[in-house]
Amino acid sequence: FEPLPLKMPKLDWFSLAVFGQMCVGALSGFEYVAILAGECRSAAQTIGRSIMISAPVISLMFILGTSSVLAFLDGQPINVIGPIPQTMRAALGVSGPAAWAAPFAIFLLIGRAVASASLIFTGLTRLPMTVGWDNLALRWFSTLDPQWRTPVHSILFMTGLVMAFILLSMLGVKEQEASQVLTAASVIHYAIAYVMLFALPLMGRRALRSRLPVWLKIAAAAGLVASSVSLFVGVYPIVDVVSKEEYAVKISSAVVLSNMVGVLVYRWGRQAGSRGKSERRGPPADQREGTGRS
Structure with missing residues (x-):
């Protein structure tokens, strides 16, 4: 067993596609700090401390976990x-006696998947709610449940969108390809947002760029390159698929259609907002007490 195997990757599309998914898939997620900070006590101190503790542990788990997979499945197809x-x-x-280990691991993985999906879903439902408050989308998204103070319309919308993606990804393919289609489409959507984010320190307004330190611009340039690579190689499959062309078309169509829907929702929201400019910005008075008691 080699805990930290060092090997130069092959210079091919497969390695580039894996690198792209690692850059965006494994190194993203800090935006949830901003999304959920309002629901945390002493957010700056608590979240900063948790990142300092958890980041090295998570990195070590990924490295040793990958090494274990390679040690026992070397040369075999990996599910x-x-x-x-x-x-x-x-x-x-x-x-x-050791036969119980795999079912127990599956049980733990299901628990982790439920917790991870709950966190992601919580963040996703807060985004439409916020843009609804600011009249950047339909204010319908910002409606809160009178008892639980959760964005009920935003939750219903995101539930329908998630189910549609799941059903479309499973058409005419096996389970691994369906899973990979969802992963790749998610990575590309993430990459689009991160390209815009990292471009701001480099190509944003001069007043903004002049205030930023050099080290931040260097970090933004590295992030921009990594996100751009992830964006363009996301359509390359890293698992066996029925048809590479159909795989690429399916992912590209999902990304294009979802962004077109987003543009339409944005325009509807702007039109509704322009008709109601007399309304104050931010959440209505009856929705200021907080969102999302769980």
């Missing part, structure tokens, strides 16, 4: 949906 149970079955076997 991208469940590599950890697959590795534990290969390491401990499917009979005897």
Whole structure:
């Protein structure tokens, strides 16, 4: 077992596609700090401390976990949906006292998946609510439940959108390809947002750029390059697919259609906002007490 195998990757499209998913998929997520900071106590201190503690632990888990998968499945096809149970079955076997390990790992992974999906869904439903408050989209998204103070219309909208993506990704393909289609489409959507984010310190307003330190601009340039690579190689499959062309078309169509829907929602919201400019910005008076008691 080699805990930290060092090897130069092959210079091909597959390695570039994996690199792209790692850059955006594994290194993103800090935007949830801004989304959920209003629902935390002493957000700056608590979140900063949690990042300093968790970031090294998470990095070590990814490195050692990947090394374990390579050690026990070297040369075998890796199931991208469940590599950890697959590795534990290969390491401990499917009979005897150790046979319970893989089902237990699956149980833990399901719990982690539920928690992760809940966090992501919470963040996603807060975004339409906020832009509804600012009249950048339909104010319908900002309606809160009178009892639980959660954005009920935003939750319904995101639920329908998620279900539509799941159903479309499963048409005519196997489970690994369906999972990869959802992952790749998510990475591309993330990459689009991060390209815009990292471009601001480099190509934003001069008043903004003049106030930023050089080290921040260098970091933004590195992030811009990594996000751009992820954006353009996201249509390349890293698993066996029925048709690479259909795979690329399916992902590209999902990204284009979803952004077209976003543009339409934005325009409707702006039109509604222009008709009601007399309304104050921000949440209505009856919705200021906070959102999302859980």
